[in-house]
Amino acid sequence: MIGPDSLRQGSWGARSVDGLEALEDEPVLVRNRMSCFNGTPLDIFLRNLGITDVIVAGVWTNMAVEHTLRDAADHGYRAIMATDATSSLSSEWQSAAESYALTNIAELVTTADIIEIARSR
Numbered sequence: 001m002i003g004p005d006s007l008r009q010g011s012w013g014a015r016s017v018d019g020l021e022a023l024e025d026e027p028v029l030v031r032n033r034m035s036c037f038n039g040t041p042l043d044i045f046l047r048n049l050g051i052t053d054v055i056v057a058g059v060w061t062n063m064a065v066e067h068t069l070r071d072a073a074d075h076g077y078r079a080i081m082a083t084d085a086t087s088s089l090s091s092e093w094q095s096a097a098e099s100y101a102l103t104n105i106a107e108l109v110t111t112a113d114i115i116e117i118a119r120s121r
Contacts, residue, residue, distance in 0.1 A: 013059070034067035043075050053078040055114060056106075057085035062097040069106040079106040082114060 008014060009030065022028045029040040036042050036056075046054070054072040056079070058065050065086050072079040081102060088094040098108055109117075 031064075034064050035071040036064075036068045037071035037075060038067075046077070051077070053080060055080045055082055057082040057111075059087050061086040061088040062093040062101065063088075066097050066101055069102060073105050080114070081106045081108050082111050083108050084110045 029042055031040055033039050054077040056065050056068050069079045069081055
């Protein structure tokens, strides 16, 4: 079972997935709070790049993912959650985030939907 200790910096849970590591010229933001927007220059990076949509994937849907989506919406971004690229500690918590907490905040779509939208642009 994944818990808070497994996501600490330097642990196996905080490492990049093999093949998805940042490239040399890509910025890396260290997030040590619930939201990726809190305590990082993420909003500045996105605005400077003209980004308007934020797609969020990751672990702890009902915590970190939800906080990031809420902050994205509060910052004026189109907040999108990749439903099949998120997870939580239990199916009940995952369902609560998808069925209640995020229904008026974020668009909930699959990675296949995201790829299809990106290809159509």
